[in-house]
Amino acid sequence: MAHLVIARKYRPAKFSEIIGQGQVTVTLGNAIVKEKLAHAYVFSGPRGVGKTTAARILVKAVNCADYPSAEPCNKCVSCKAIQAGNSMDIIEIDAASNRGIENIRELRENAAFAPSSSRYKVYVIDEAHQITKDAFNAFLKTLEEPPPYIIFVLATTEPEKLPVTILSRCQHFKFVLVNQAEVMDVLKKICVSEKVPVSDGALEAICEEAGGSIRDAESILEQVISSASGKTIEREDVEFILGLVESAKIKETLSAIASCDTKAAFARVGDIYSKGFSLQQFTRQLIMALRRVLAELLSGRAVDGFKDPDRVYWMLESLCSAEQKMKWSEYPKILLELAFYKITSDFVPIGKVIELAASSGGDSESPAVTSVKTPSAAAKPAVSIPPSDKSAADLVKLLKGECAPAGKIFDFAEEIIVDGRKLCCRFSGENEVHAKRLLANSEVMEEALAAQGHKGMSIDVTIVMNEKKDPATPEEKITEAKQLEIEEPIIAKLHTLAGGELEGREDE
Structure with missing residues (x-):
């Protein structure tokens, strides 16, 4: 049997199995039970959080033998056919490669035909924001008044690119990033099922890199499992496989920054750069580490080397700015060094600056x-x-x-x-x-x-x-001007060409 990747093997088959999207799954389940289905939906949100999965579960639920039920049974002929991708009444379209007006015209013509064996014919259009403007215009009438057996689901990561005329004709469900604790729970269950020993530190590193995307986390986990040699997978293994800078080096860099040791901070940049690591990735890791430091300080807990939350905020702001500039610069090393020079320089809290400015602005010192x-x-x-x-x-x-x-x-x-x-x-x-x-x-x-x-x-x-010198008298100015013209004729000429005239110069 062909190998099935983890992201597909453990893909949710019911609404209740979708993690972190209760605002979507509960509403859709209730709509099915009450038989109040819309004719068009927009599922928007970051990649890998369950948009297409939710669309497929919706397709199964509306065509299930147990309809109306909040969950598909996954046992009937319709559910099995849809799960295997064999149903003729479920049409998945990749808008990235089917984005033109001709493709939409073909869709309109096919929509006129009733479903062959299902209750509803469902069109799932992925990356819908890539459809052209003319194609959207051709799609409007069908989307507004489709046949009663048609349901459209438009999935997109960039809803702002969809025309307002399209959004106004659909029910819009917004998917969100999944929090780290929930992603950790999912990965732990997969590791138990796959019988792979993984430490919590390793799973934490995977979750941090995934950034709230379940699919990304599962893909990284599979990559890590593939390279494992049978022993327990540790955080260091994940960092090595993903090309991340070691946690120990991140801590050393933070220590140099905290102690304002510019030389040590520069040395760390040079070391990371010479080993071929991405400085942008290194900066992102520092940002996340400093973010944790700030959270600890704001919670009232002490952090070695860091005492002032305002200073940590200032550091974060400087590094975030440098990380953004690195995307377009040919000199990322210089940008990071400049940021390090800045954040290891003297820092005065803004409250003190305002207080000092107010005191110095008065009549008395x-x-x-x-x-x-x-x-x-x-x-x-x-x-x-x-x-x-x-x-x-x-x-x-x-x-x-x-x-x-x-x-x-x-x-x-x-x-x-x-x-x-x-x-x-x-x-x-x-x-x-x-x-x-x-x-x-x-x-x-x-x-x-x-x-x-x-x-x-x-x-x-x-x-x-x-003490400032008293202003020169007119006689002194004339003497100085004449002396300059005698001793430095070139400078005098430049002064004249620049639009000025040497004081004391007599008219010819």
Whole structure:
């Protein structure tokens, strides 16, 4: 006997066997019992969730010897013929290859003939959205007023592509993705029936990859079973067969991201890329892992390395954006590296940003920030200066470990010293934004210091502003312009060509 794939072998034969589509199966069952059948139905939803299966069960139920019954008996001549695909009154049409007006005209002509041996003649049109506009127009009249023995079932994954004139003439049933727990139950029953030992972790990986599609899950399971060597199938086996990045490497990457270790995150991307894995698939796995982290944090449970749900949300948003761009880019590695660079950089919660903006927008400055002006015509560029004494260095090291990534802000300070119970940080005017970010995170840092035995320690922030030079007098401007024309005639000419005129230049 020829091998029958799992998806066909375990295809539901009754409405009650269809998983996760109660809103459809109950309604159809009641309509059959009450003999209130519509002449046309649209079954829409994702692939592999039971649209065509439900259509075939509906066909059996309306032609069953037990009609009107909510379920087909699967024993009568009609049910067996339909199950085997031998019934002449059940016509399944693939709209992808029968989409033209000539095909619809042929359908209309055949619909005029009564069923040969069944109660109803049923047309099941799969991928109905691929029918052309002209063909739909030719189909309208037949769909609106078919013979009493005709039922049309249009199955589609893209109902938005069906004309409104078609949808308005049909009863529309929307199929949904099946939740992971229900898919797991189905796979476990199949494994027991097939006598295949599979771990829960392996089934979990299959369900994650299937994404709520029963048929996809069954197809993946068969692929995994085919490659099994008799031992219990583990999650690692599924990941290897499907070309997924190992869970251990996903955890290592998350650890690098959580600790804001950009170098380690980049190294992980390079390692994955060099081994030939799909970076888009790798990104999707990271997104799912971070989604689980966010769910844990929102439930009040602690997750190693992650404390702030807002930061995890920001990471998810960045990775989702990168994953979308990868579909059309020739440089997926660069896109992922850019995303990693972004999410391992400093992060300030939006609440703090708004609070800081509100405080800086007023007439008075925040009391925790002191601005000092120093006359300096040529301000030195911002450089990272190490703490001025060992005690300050120890405190900064502690804060960098406890408050990552905000701890990196100290790298932009001009000077850091300990003055009594204060950790004094001086920033130049060019690094004012970093000073304000340090201020926004100061409460968290002070709590971290207190937790490590430095109670009463506060953080003081000072910004040293460079004094602006007074505007040049007209005489000085003329002198500078003439000097420029003498010393740099090319620059002076470019300035004139660009639409300007050097101040002080005399008319010829």
